[in-house]
Amino acid sequence: MRESIIIENLSKNYGGFLALEKLSLKVKKKEDVALLGPNGAGKTTTLKILCGLLSPSSGTAYINGINVIKERERAISKVGAILETPEFYPFFTPEETLSYLGRLRGMRERGLRSRMNEVLKLVRLDKWTRVKIEKFSRGMKQRLALAQALLHDPPILVLDEPSLGLDPRGMMEIRQILQEARKEKTVFFASHLLTEVAQVCKKVAIIDHGKLRAYDDITRLKKKYRSFERAYLKLTEATI
């Protein structure tokens, strides 16, 4: 299987509002693809379906060849995800949270502990491991979200606006982590920040009103439309 993610004719209807309309997309192994689009374009809906949080109205999706709709648990076992603006149990510490999630993902105690220290250091939360999350800022929670997504070293990362809520330094650090991660992982992430997309990914899928408008290399889009910004504006014209 050459593709990590396959999306086939995916549609999602929220009681009359069509959030996704026959979206089809393939992401190859170790490819980094950004899902770009204005607010309400269907980015988050796509990622939620991929992670089994929403059921599609029609169509299907595969992760590593496993049907997400039919075999959700097996399909998402190789995925690390950040969706929306995740919240954590405020009474837990990052250590307890990661221990809980790591064990649910089948990690053994010994390996889990060293991996926890590794990812918490990576997102610069290593000095906060035993502090209750109720004391954390928005940005710190976002860092913890990235830590849990990377915890089990998944081959696929599905990320929804991973730098949301972070200060400029935090945004830079997250982008560096993702740039490093894309060398070995498939990164599929949603964003509406053109600079972030251009820095992290080589390929972009531009969606608008639930429809795929373009799916190409960023360099090719730049050439075709003279700049990435122009490409984005032209392809999402309907919403301007």
Next chain:
Amino acid sequence: MSEFEKLKIVTKYELLKQFRRKRFYGALVFIILAQVLMIGLYRGLDIPGELGYPDSPELFAIFVVSMSAFAVLAAVFFAGDAIASEFERKTGYVLFPNPIKRRSIVIGKYLACFLATLVILVVGYVISAVALVGIYQAIPVGILGSLAISIALVLGVLGIAFFFSSLLKGGMGATIATLIIFMVVSPIIRGSLSYAGYEPWFLPDYAGDAAMSTYGIDFSEIFAGFTPGGGMQGMMTMMPDPVVSFFVLLIYALVTLLVSIWLTKRREML
């Protein structure tokens, strides 16, 4: 890893979560104070004298060791937001995208809520048992049956709270809905049926009162004197059968838990 292993992990961490919450310690303090108060009132107001019924460990137990109201309150406060909060507070965005069936998450949460409530309940029974030994130097055997009914009641209440928690958007709504069922709807139906001469054996709050009927004292003997006006007499002198009540409560627990699992599996994280 098997689903059973995952279920144990969920139960362990959900229990840890319950023990970290202030409401757990609030419930613990509440039951200790309530038990001490009830023991004090029973002795201070000379309840047996007021009833015109000879004092005994069994009568004491009926008034002091029957914790159906506490069981309901504790269970509701632990379980009301168990499922709803995952959606309401967005913690489900971290929990649900994991290789675990939602069924295991619901059952794990249910078991954790049950164990937390059980701690509260057992503390109440231990205080009562200590008081019984201190005052009467005896513990009636019926206390075990009473504990069994109270445990079944907790399971039933948790099931109903989980049902509402899976159905409604907010944890507060689920908590209030469960309390309304137990404190308003069920007593109204119970009262009406009792006045009409029907035994409301199928109602959860009536079945919960069976925790008082395991001591071998007929309610009609003690409550006849307790309600001289006679208006409430029919309602208070009906005595729930402990065995029937136990199974009624277990059925409530099983059916509502199954519906809760079904609802949670279908629920989307919008």
